[in-house]
Amino acid sequence: MTETAPRPTLEAVAARAGVSRATVSRVVNGGDGVREPLVERVRRAVEELGYVPNQAARSLVTKRHDAVAVVIAEPETRVFADPFFALQLRGISKELTAHDSQLVLLLTEGRADHARVGRYLAGGHVDGALVFSLHLDDPLPELVQRAGVPTVFGGRPGWGDGTRSAVYVDSDNRGGAREAVRHLVGLGRRRIAHITGALDQTSAVDRLDGFRDVMVDADPGLVVEGDFTPAGGERAMRELLGRCPDLDAVFAANDLSASGALRVLRAEGRRVPDDVAVIGFDDMLPVAEQTDPPLTTVRQDIEEMGRLMARLLLRGLDGRGGEPGVGGAPSSVVLPTTLIRRASA
Numbered sequence: 001m002t003e004t005a006p007r008p009t010l011e012a013v014a015a016r017a018g019v020s021r022a023t024v025s026r027v028v029n030g031g032d033g034v035r036e037p038l039v040e041r042v043r044r045a046v047e048e049l050g051y052v053p054n055q056a057a058r059s060l061v062t063k064r065h066d067a068v069a070v071v072i073a074e075p076e077t078r079v080f081a082d083p084f085f086a087l088q089l090r091g092i093s094k095e096l097t098a099h100d101s102q103l104v105l106l107l108t109e110g111r112a113d114h115a116r117v118g119r120y121l122a123g124g125h126v127d128g129a130l131v132f133s134l135h136l137d138d139p140l141p142e143l144v145q146r147a148g149v150p151t152v153f154g155g156r157p158g159w160g161d162g163t164r165s166a167v168y169v170d171s172d173n174r175g176g177a178r179e180a181v182r183h184l185v186g187l188g189r190r191r192i193a194h195i196t197g198a199l200d201q202t203s204a205v206d207r208l209d210g211f212r213d214v215m216v217d218a219d220p221g222l223v224v225e226g227d228f229t230p231a232g233g234e235r236a237m238r239e240l241l242g243r244c245p246d247l248d249a250v251f252a253a254n255d256l257s258a259s260g261a262l263r264v265l266r267a268e269g270r271r272v273p274d275d276v277a278v279i280g281f282d283d284m285l286p287v288a289e290q291t292d293p294p295l296t297t298v299r300q301d302i303e304e305m306g307r308l309m310a311r312l313l314l315r316g317l318d319g320r321g322g323e324p325g326v327g328g329a330p331s332s333v334v335l336p337t338t339l340i341r342r343a344s345a
Contacts, residue, residue, distance in 0.1 A: 008049040016045035067102040068313065069129040069149075071117055073138050075109040082228075082256065083284045084302055085133075088154065091306025092130060099314050101127070108140070118143035128313045130154065136200045141166075152313045154305060156334075158202040167316070169308045169333045171300035173203050173281075176337030177210025180251050180279045180298050183339055185214065189249035189277055193222040195236040195261060197253035204228070207253045207281060222247065226257045233260025241268060248276055249345070255280040255287040255297055262291050262344070277345035293343035300337050308333050 010028070014021045019038055026034050027042040028051075034042075045051070070092055072079055079085045089105075096103050104126055106117050121129055121144060129144055132154025144151045153168040184192050194211045197204030212218070221243045226232035233252055237260065240247060252258035258280030262272060270276045272293055280288065283299035312333070 008051040010051075012049055013042065013045045013051050016049060017041040066100060067104055067126045068096055068310065069104045069106055069117075069121060069126040071106045071108070071121075071129055071131040071140060071144075073108050073131070073133045073135060073140055076107050078229075079107055083286050084254070084282060087284065087302040088132065088306040091303035091308075092310045093306075094303075095307045095310035095314070099310075101314070111139075114139050114143060118147060121147035121149050127317050128152075130309045130313060132309070134158070134201070135198070136202075150313060150316050152309045152316075154309055156202045156206070158205070165331075167312055167332055169305050169312065169335070170203075171305065171335045172337050173206035173300075174210040174213070176281060176298040176300065176339075177207040177251065178213050179337070179339050180281070181211050181214040183296075183341075184249040184251065184277055184279065184345060187249070187273075187277055187345065191222065191244060191247040192218070192249040192251065193224070193240045193244065193247045194218075195224055195226045195233055195240070195250060195252040195257050197226060197228045197257070199225055201228075204253055211251060219244065226253060228254050228257060230256050230260035230263075233257030234264050235260075237261040237264040241270075250276060250278050252278065252280050255282045255284050255291075255295060258295055258297070258344075259287055259291050262295075266292070273343070273345050279339075279345045283340050288340070288342065291344070296342045296345040297340055298337050299340045301335055305335060308335075 010021055010024050014024045017024065019042060023034055023038060024042050027039050028046070070089065072085060093103050106120065108114055108117060117140070126149065128150040130152055131140055131144060134140060134153065134155065134157065136158045141157060153166050156168055156170045157166045181192060192215055194208065196208050199205055199208070208223070222240070224236040224239050226236040233256065236257070237250070240250070250261055252261055258278055262278055265272055265276055272278055278295065280295050280297035282302065283297045284302070288295040288297050
């Protein structure tokens with residue numbers, strides 16, 4: 001075993017800079033009241049000695065942990081298989097990194113995991129939480145509220161009881177769905193089906209509502225529930241072809257569902273878009289550009305959603321009361337969507 005050199009201390013930095021320990025502490029912890037020449041001397045000493053602040057001690061001074069919990073209400077098999085989560089995490093990570101804050105990833109597989117996450121958040125390990133992919137019966141909002149940590153949600157929360165407010169970042173799911181279906185109508189399609197997402201999530205409900213806004217008198221048999229996965233898209237597409245073999249268009253609630261639908265249509269000898277036009281939702285390039293044919297889809301800026309979630313939370317932590325959205329920032333943000341036309345419709 002090799003011996004490691006002792007870590008430089010605050011006292012060593014103070015001696016090198018020729019200032020008091022209290023001055024070094026104020027500079028290292030971002031405090032005010034230190035003249036600029038002294039600040040430069042301290043920073044130079046920190047760099048020369050390779051001093052790294054002790055996070056536990058620093059937290060006692062700043063009351064901050066420089067860490068944010070990212071809670072995804074999905075099992076790890078779903079999170080690591082769906083590029084949506086990778087894009088959102090990338091946006092979150094970029095914003096937190098720019099503010100020298102760490103990302104702590106927490107996933108939930110079942111009720112035992114919910115309890116574990118609740119205990120972790122209540123334990124004072126992080127400054128706040130970013131929570132997304134919630135389901136309507138999810139206990140996470142209650143656990144987060146009980147833990148008392150500032151929180152920003154990804155997606156419009158669906159508790160709808162009028163008693164709780166929330167800061168969230170979402171896309172215009174309903175408007176995007178309307179635009180997709182109007183495009184299909186404009187192509188002359190009349191038997192337009194919809195493969196929904198999991199209807200215990202508000203994004204799926206909003207996209208279904210957008211479909212119904214345009215297809216007011218649609219045959220109920222043209223709507224089949226999916227689950228935002230390729231396998232769910234395949235199952236729903238087979239069911240739709242069994243119910244309505246003369247359908248001529250499909251709007252799927254996300255790109256993964258659309259990719260599953262395309263595979264079934266190809267296997268059944270249906271030409272896309274000649275026989276059946278297909279539109280997805282998300283515009284995840286690893287999916288949308290590699291389907292056969294390339295997928296027409298509704299683009300939402302998933303990475304920007306992640307960045308905005310982190311930005312709202314960090315702004316709130318820097319404001320009064322630790323509440324996101326203070327200081328003139330909007331309480332919640334809904335991003336616009338855009339129809340991206342490719343070969344499938």
